[in-house]
Amino acid sequence: MATQSPNSPVNWEAVEQSAEFRSLRSKHAKFVFPLSAAFIIWYFAYVLLAAYATDFMATPVFGSINVGLILGLGQFVTTFAITAWYVSHANKVLDPAAEALYDKIEKGDA
Amino acid sequence: MSTIMTVAETAALQIDPVLNISVFLVFVIATLVIVIRASRNNKSAADYYAAGRSFTGPQNGFAIAGDYLSAASFLGIAGAIAVSGYDGFLYSIGFLVAWLVALLLVAELMRNTGKFTMADVLAFRLQQRPVRMAAALTTLAVSFFYLLAQMAGAGGLVALLLGITDKMGQSLVIAVVGILMIFYVLIGGMKGTTWVQIVKAVLLIGGAFVMTIWVMAMNNFDFSALLNAAVATSITDPANAILGPGLKYSANPLDFVSLSIALVLGTAGLPHVLMRFYTVPSAREARRSVVWAIWLIGIFYIFTLVLGYGAAALVGPQTILDAPGGQNSAAPLLALALGGPVLMGIISAVAFATILAVVAGLTITAATSFAHDVYASVIKNGNADPAAEVKVARITVVVIGILAIVGGIGVNGQNIAFLVALAFAVAASANLPTIVYSLFWHRFNTRGAVWSMVGGLVSTVVLIVCSPVFSGGEKSIFPDANFAWFPLSNPGIVSIPLGFLLGWLGSVTSKKAEDAAKAAEMYVRAYTGHGAEKASEH
Numbered sequence: 001m002a003t004q005s006p007n008s009p010v011n012w013e014a015v016e017q018s019a020e021f022r023s024l025r026s027k028h029a030k031f032v033f034p035l036s037a038a039f040i041i042w043y044f045a046y047v048l049l050a051a052y053a054t055d056f057m058a059t060p061v062f063g064s065i066n067v068g069l070i071l072g073l074g075q076f077v078t079t080f081a082i083t084a085w086y087v088s089h090a091n092k093v094l095d096p097a098a099e100a101l102y103d104k105i106e107k108g109d110a
Numbered sequence: 111m112s113t114i115m116t117v118a119e120t121a122a123l124q125i126d127p128v129l130n131i132s133v134f135l136v137f138v139i140a141t142l143v144i145v146i147r148a149s150r151n152n153k154s155a156a157d158y159y160a161a162g163r164s165f166t167g168p169q170n171g172f173a174i175a176g177d178y179l180s181a182a183s184f185l186g187i188a189g190a191i192a193v194s195g196y197d198g199f200l201y202s203i204g205f206l207v208a209w210l211v212a213l214l215l216v217a218e219l220m221r222n223t224g225k226f227t228m229a230d231v232l233a234f235r236l237q238q239r240p241v242r243m244a245a246a247l248t249t250l251a252v253s254f255f256y257l258l259a260q261m262a263g264a265g266g267l268v269a270l271l272l273g274i275t276d277k278m279g280q281s282l283v284i285a286v287v288g289i290l291m292i293f294y295v296l297i298g299g300m301k302g303t304t305w306v307q308i309v310k311a312v313l314l315i316g317g318a319f320v321m322t323i324w325v326m327a328m329n330n331f332d333f334s335a336l337l338n339a340a341v342a343t344s345i346t347d348p349a350n351a352i353l354g355p356g357l358k359y360s361a362n363p364l365d366f367v368s369l370s371i372a373l374v375l376g377t378a379g380l381p382h383v384l385m386r387f388y389t390v391p392s393a394r395e396a397r398r399s400v401v402w403a404i405w406l407i408g409i410f411y412i413f414t415l416v417l418g419y420g421a422a423a424l425v426g427p428q429t430i431l432d433a434p435g436g437q438n439s440a441a442p443l444l445a446l447a448l449g450g451p452v453l454m455g456i457i458s459a460v461a462f463a464t465i466l467a468v469v470a471g472l473t474i475t476a477a478t479s480f481a482h483d484v485y486a487s488v489i490k491n492g493n494a495d496p497a498a499e500v501k502v503a504r505i506t507v508v509v510i511g512i513l514a515i516v517g518g519i520g521v522n523g524q525n526i527a528f529l530v531a532l533a534f535a536v537a538a539s540a541n542l543p544t545i546v547y548s549l550f551w552h553r554f555n556t557r558g559a560v561w562s563m564v565g566g567l568v569s570t571v572v573l574i575v576c577s578p579v580f581s582g583g584e585k586s587i588f589p590d591a592n593f594a595w596f597p598l599s600n601p602g603i604v605s606i607p608l609g610f611l612l613g614w615l616g617s618v619t620s621k622k623a624e625d626a627a628k629a630a631e632m633y634v635r636a637y638t639g640h641g642a643e644k645a646s647e648h
Binding site: 010012013015016021024025028029032035036039040043044046047048050051052054055057058062063064065066068069072073075076079080082083086087090095098099101102105106 | 196197199200203204206207209210211213214215332333334335337338341350351353354355356359360363364366367370374394397400401404405408411412550626627630631633634637638639640641
């Protein structure tokens with residue numbers, strides 16, 4: 001079942017104000033927000049092309065494969081790539097910082 | 111033209127209801143055994159609502175795929191590609207890219223802060239009662255719209271797969287689906303539901319994989335050759351119009367843009383998707399589950415692209431449109447063309463399993479929200495006995511199941527395709543703004559949360575009622591009336607910015623200070639996982 005920390009109540013506000021926590025939040029924000037903006041812009045660029053530039057999207061590139069199909073599959077590729085990139089960043093940068101702070105709170109010296 | 115007619119006739123003859131029902135029965139019996147075995151350890155509320163938080167990331171990734179890939183995304187997208195070509199493919203891209211919102215912004219932080227429901231996170235640092243009420247309201251609304259769409263879809267599917275065309279027989283099958291679902295969720299709780307979703311995801315993705323390889327092999331693994339074969343049977347003018355966008359949406363491209371916004375922002379606000387993050391032991395596992403889900407869902411949509419054009423090439427769009435079930439029959443008819451009645455029976459059973467797994471996920475989400483948010487937190491003021499709370503959840507499951515059966519029978523045969531889009535639009539307009547503000551904006555407060563949730567929900571529903579979906583067109587629900595002043599069938603382009611705007615406006619106009627200590631606790635928990643709910647020990 002859910003277990004509360006065995007320590008005396010944590011001073012959450014002090015942790016929130018700490019340099020470590022602020023650095024963790026900013027590391028997270030600096031990674032996820034620009035990336036989110038990028039994939040949303042790329043997605044809507046694609047949607048607007050599909051909605052309003054149908055002739056351009058129907059331009060054949062090789063065989064019957066056209067620009068629209070390549071851009072559409074490109075959305076799949078970027079989605080997979082962003083996923084992999086985020087996971088590697090989270091494992092290398094975010095998780096260690098979060099775990100260090102977690103341990104500090106456990107010991108009560110945050 | 112004559113060859114197409116022959117295919118249509120043999121298709122009608124080769125539907126073997128006994129075989130289809132037999133394959134489906136095997137699935138039902140197998141999942142029942144799994145559900146009953148899984149239910150043995152259902153003791154606490156965390157067991158019932160969150161499967162004891164004991165699933166691994168990969169398992170939960172399969173369950174998410176099983177929860178998310180509804181009949182609409184399997185039969186609907188394959189059929190839309192077979193008939194409308196490229197425009198059908200556009201749907202699947204929105205459904206996939208949407209997962210990045212869940213991965214980057216929502217999944218881990220939600221997992222660390224909440225217990226069972228979306229409202230746990232939203233009400234964490236705000237006033238419990240108003241925020242929980244509003245969150246329960248949007249959860250129930252989204253789940254019910256989605257549920258109704260699935261149940262009504264079951265009726266159409268029955269007509270196609272079992273050859274049952276009379277209303278009475280279809281109603282009976284809808285009732286059977288509903289009763290089975292009630293049984294799974296009642297007995298198995300979240301654990302049983304999750305296993306049903308995992309089994310279904312494996313079958314669905316496996317089945318699609320086999321058919322994809324088959325279709326590609328017939329075209330020497332040359333996708334361009336497959337496209338040429340699809341163009342050869344095309345009924346559009348010009349024939350190669352199916353290769354580019356425009357067949358479905360060129361009449362009103364803005365409507366399509368509006369739909370796309372709702373698809374990409376709605377997924378991360380779907381309560382039944384959010385609830386799945388609580389079934390794993392940690393935020394890291396929540397992340398792993400989303401990664402697995404993204405790969406599975408993405409690969410599945412690539413399969414549907416092949417299946418859609420494959421159905422166009424091998425079955426032909428006219429035959430598909432003429433079949434009972436229309437566009438939705440593309441994938442089963444392709445299975446028939448490839449592997450005969452046996453493969454069609456398997457694919458049909460998979461389609462049924464799909465409906466069953468999705469409605470089970472929706473029902474447990476809605477029941478949990480009612481029992482945990484409305485009953486325990488609002489009616490009992492947070493002092494409910496956990497056993498009594500789970501009992502309320504179980505009763506709610508039965509009530510929702512009965513409502514779904516009655517509703518499904520009621521709307522059977524109606525054009526309810528808008529319901530899934532509506533569910534996504536409400537999730538994006540009412541839920542996502544509140545989730546994002548709660549997690550990232552310190553100034554956000556109770557009034558902002560209530561305004562954005564209630565405002566997002568009401569504006570979405572009002573706009574769709576006042577759109578061509580309900581009146582003023584030949585395909586409207588009320589074709590003889592005309593109260594449609596909103597020109598788009600998809601309200602997202604207005605209601606989603608409105609939801610964000612109301613959340614901001616409510617927050618900046620409210621002078622009431624929220625609990626700063628609670629806010630600090632929420633943020634520290636969200637980012638570090640400190641105090642997050644652990645897996646139960648058995």
